[in-house]
Amino acid sequence: MAIEIEDKFDVPAEFAVPDLNDVQGCAEVAQPLSHRLVALYFDTADLRLASRGITLRRRRGGDDDGWHLKLPKAKGARQEITLPLTRGAKVVPPELADLVLAYTRGAPLAPVAQLETRRGVTRLLGDGGDLLVEVADDRVKGTVFGEEPTVRRWREVEAELKDGDEGMLKRVGKRLRKAGASPAGSASKLARLLGDIPARQVAEPPAGSAGAVVLGYLRKQVDALTAQDPRVRRAEEDAVHQARVASRRLRSALKAFKSLVTDTDDLQQELRWLGEVLGEARDLEVIRERFSGRLDGLGPSLVVGPVRRRLGDDLLAREHDAYGRIRQALSGDRYFALLDGLDRLVANPPLTPLAGKDAAKTLEKIADKGWKGVADTYDGARRIDDAEQREIAMHDVRKAAKRARYTAEAVGLPEAAKRAATVQEVLGRHQDGVVAQEVLAQEAEAARQADEDTFTYGVLVGLERADAERAHEEFPGVWATLA
Known part of the structure; x- marks a missing residue:
């Protein structure tokens, strides 16, 4: 290349x-x-x-x-x-x-x-x-x-x-x-x-309207998704991540702007499917790099047994298998139908009368609604007494913050996007630590079944738990500052 x-x-x-x-x-x-x-x-x-x-x-x-x-x-x-x-x-x-x-x-x-x-x-x-x-x-x-x-x-x-x-x-x-x-x-x-290749006819909402801003954003994300496709097939660095971000932004925008662009439930469902297809390899890549950094930070006496193989080579092999499933999905009729649907959407979007209204006022209200969704979700999580259920609810707060961030970015409100990104980052550190502990427990059990020393897995679990708890303890103070 x-x-x-x-x-x-x-x-x-x-x-x-x-x-x-x-x-x-x-x-x-x-x-x-x-x-x-x-x-x-x-x-x-x-x-x-x-x-x-x-x-x-x-x-x-x-x-x-x-x-x-x-x-x-x-x-x-x-x-x-x-x-x-x-x-x-x-x-x-x-x-x-x-x-x-x-x-x-x-x-x-x-x-x-x-x-x-x-x-x-x-x-x-x-x-x-x-x-x-x-x-x-x-x-x-x-x-x-x-x-x-x-x-x-x-x-x-x-x-x-x-x-x-x-x-x-x-x-x-x-x-x-x-x-x-x-x-x-x-x-x-x-x-x-x-010579001149006939351009596809596309609808153009009035300049300065809410529909024009949203449609421009949707077209940008569709272009980003298709541009990453060849790079994903070649397993180039960061390609899967960028493709998944584009699919998530599209899905989030269609959900947030449903009062402007209608009849997109099926597309949202298919974008969710694509995100899951891409997510397996991306999540394995992130967790493998995370464990590699953890192990590099430990003293030699704390790294016991073939832990690097299990948390490195074995996870990499699973990542390669996941790439195979991605390529299979990206070569199938379901994916092609999704791309056709996205092309139809950005060429002739089903806009509501609200899409013709002034962009600034209309879209700011939608962005404010997105942040209110974060606040309401957090209020609900705080009222849950059961620790396990509250943990699940806090994960929903993180997802709501991500949607609010994407919405604010789409409508050009950088301060609102930064506020939501802060919530997402702190809760993301907590969630990453929780997920890492789950993977470590699985790998430790496999090591135990193979009569391997599991001491290092315990050390890593301790580090991940400490990071997750630290983020959990930080969040109320962060929220108080933001709110």
């Missing part, structure tokens, strides 16, 4: 790449290279990938033969995943086909276009001969497949950052513009070849 940072330019047929020897930071311009590249692009019949800014191609020629999957651009960079060339030219490798399932949703992938490029390459080198920036001057012939194939020809220039800094990339771009280049009108060659 690579992160690609580049600037694209449209140029006239007579354009000449300027002399770049004196660009600040460049020690030498290497001898030019030339390549002939042939790229076959794959998509669904209705161009689901192209409409999302995704390209999937098989390219021959140059120094990067192979399959290339480019995911949507974010913060100036695109994530590119590459695989070696396969024998079959018209069958997408399963690994790449899986990574775009959130967009294709099971629809078949087939060749939709071909680009033949004659490329001249100018390479800017540093003092040590390292490649800083590469400038590609491309003469392109593009063919769109169909009953009557269409052909287009054009020329463009691309400056790609290699081992240089972004300041140097800007200086190169400035020199190219001075020579007659202009910022590209299309994000990619494929987009230029295919």
Whole structure:
């Protein structure tokens, strides 16, 4: 996987790449290279990938033969995943086909276009001969497949950052513009070849209305969820966590804003299912890292027996199994139906008349209601005499605080969000300690059955209990300050 940072330019047929020897930071311009590249692009019949800014191609020629999957651009960079060339030219490798399932949703992938490029390459080198920036001057012939194939020809220039800094990339771009280049009108060659892809028609509530704010937030979370999908399938760092957060935010928003957006009970239920699917691996990851830190903090004499294996390797194996179940769920019809439902929701939301009201007044009332829910839940918990039942009720306080935080963030009330986050954090430390004790009890029993020493498990339970009790004792004072 690579992160690609580049600037694209449209140029006239007579354009000449300027002399770049004196660009600040460049020690030498290497001898030019030339390549002939042939790229076959794959998509669904209705161009689901192209409409999302995704390209999937098989390219021959140059120094990067192979399959290339480019995911949507974010913060100036695109994530590119590459695989070696396969024998079959018209069958997408399963690994790449899986990574775009959130967009294709099971629809078949087939060749939709071909680009033949004659490329001249100018390479800017540093003092040590390292490649800083590469400038590609491309003469392109593009063919769109169909009953009557269409052909287009054009020329463009691309400056790609290699081992240089972004300041140097800007200086190169400035020199190219001075020579007659202009910022590209299309994000990619494929987009230029295919032309305007019909955008999906979406409803737009009046600007400044409560519905406009809520819909903007929902769309942001749907985009975040689908953007994390390929990363989750590759088990990239923090991907499962971010995907679960997006699903939780969506579910929380649909519940909090039910007076503005109606008929979302089924979607809420399916988002809860997705959160549970993602949660197993995430919870194992968190608890494994927690125990690793605990063990590292103990003296060697306190770590007895194969406790690191049980709390490390064994939990990691369970985590890998959980990832397998995630991939299976993300490749199934239930997940695709959920994504279809979310797309329909943000394209044409079932808004109530209240959604047309002024955003500030309407949404602040909803956020206040969310905080009142936290206070009411805590008041109820304090009235419970049974310790075990009160513990369950305090967990409900934490969940109410999380919903209140998400609601406040959605409507742009940072102070309210911070207040709810404080409640969530303190009660979260208590809950994490309780859960950790339960896992330790299970692992200690397994160790006991295997005739292993369980002393260290007892030490860890003591630490977790102390942390949980400390958070429990802190909370009334924290609440008094917040309330």
